[in-house]
Amino acid sequence: VSESKRIAVIGGGAVGRALYAGLAGAGHDLVMGVRDPADPKHVTDPPVHLADHVAAVSGAAVVILAVPVPALADVVPTLGLATGQIVVDATNAVRIPVPDGHSTVGDHVASLLPAGVLLVKAFNTIGAEHLGTGRIDGVAAFLPIAGDEAGLVVVAELAADIGFDVAELGDRSAFAMVEDHARLWIHLAFVGGWGRNFGFVVRYD
Numbered sequence: 001v002s003e004s005k006r007i008a009v010i011g012g013g014a015v016g017r018a019l020y021a022g023l024a025g026a027g028h029d030l031v032m033g034v035r036d037p038a039d040p041k042h043v044t045d046p047p048v049h050l051a052d053h054v055a056a057v058s059g060a061a062v063v064i065l066a067v068p069v070p071a072l073a074d075v076v077p078t079l080g081l082a083t084g085q086i087v088v089d090a091t092n093a094v095r096i097p098v099p100d101g102h103s104t105v106g107d108h109v110a111s112l113l114p115a116g117v118l119l120v121k122a123f124n125t126i127g128a129e130h131l132g133t134g135r136i137d138g139v140a141a142f143l144p145i146a147g148d149e150a151g152l153v154v155v156a157e158l159a160a161d162i163g164f165d166v167a168e169l170g171d172r173s174a175f176a177m178v179e180d181h182a183r184l185w186i187h188l189a190f191v192g193g194w195g196r197n198f199g200f201v202v203r204y205d
């Protein structure tokens, strides 16, 4: 387990819940930022540390975006993000265009961030079912990530703490490669008929 830093997950859906569980299980300090912390849909056993978006982001070292892509333009500018915080974009534009004519969702998120916030694309390339374990049939699943170097090393460590086999692809110019990898998984799952219960594993000879 790496040095504990507060991690805020924004969005209480399948991805937010899985990453919360995986990172909390690895010993990290988690808060889930949701639109309505009093909504009974968030009552779970064990309970999740809930807050509104701004309270969740305040004091967090890492902020994971786990909301639908069309919500990003409303959500990201209102989070109160500060210089030095690391934002992790876990989203995919599935069957919808990337907003505002950007070539990747990562670039769209970048356009919404204040200066000085680090951005990493990660946790978008495998189904939510495996995001909490980082494992496929007991084997570490391949997780390609990309983004700003100082954030990339932190997120790589968090992903490894969950159990993933992490590949750092490079800076923001590699967002497209990460999003293409997600497209491959989604294509195989839904067009290829593989279903959701698979992931990629790297083997060396």
Ligand SMILES: NC(=O)c1ccc[n+]([C@@H]2O[C@H](COP(=O)([O-])OP(=O)(O)OC[C@H]3O[C@@H](n4cnc5c(N)ncnc54)[C@H](OP(=O)(O)O)[C@@H]3O)[C@@H](O)[C@H]2O)c1
Residues within 6 Å of the ligand: 010, 011, 012, 013, 014, 015, 016, 033, 034, 035, 036, 065, 066, 067, 068, 069, 070, 071, 074, 075, 090, 091, 092, 093, 094, 123, 124, 125, 126, 127, 128, 129
């Ligand atoms: N599902 C997967 O297997 C998977 C895997 C990898 C990546 N992704 C990507 O990760 C993101 C989240 O996926 P998901 O399946 O967890 O999505 P989801 O269940 O549809 O939504 C996630 C959460 O986002 C919040 N939300 C929804 N609409 C919102 C709005 N208009 N404004 C603010 N918050 C809103 C809700 O949280 P509250 O009501 O609690 O605030 C909701 O529970 C998506 O971009 C998706 O493409 C999904």
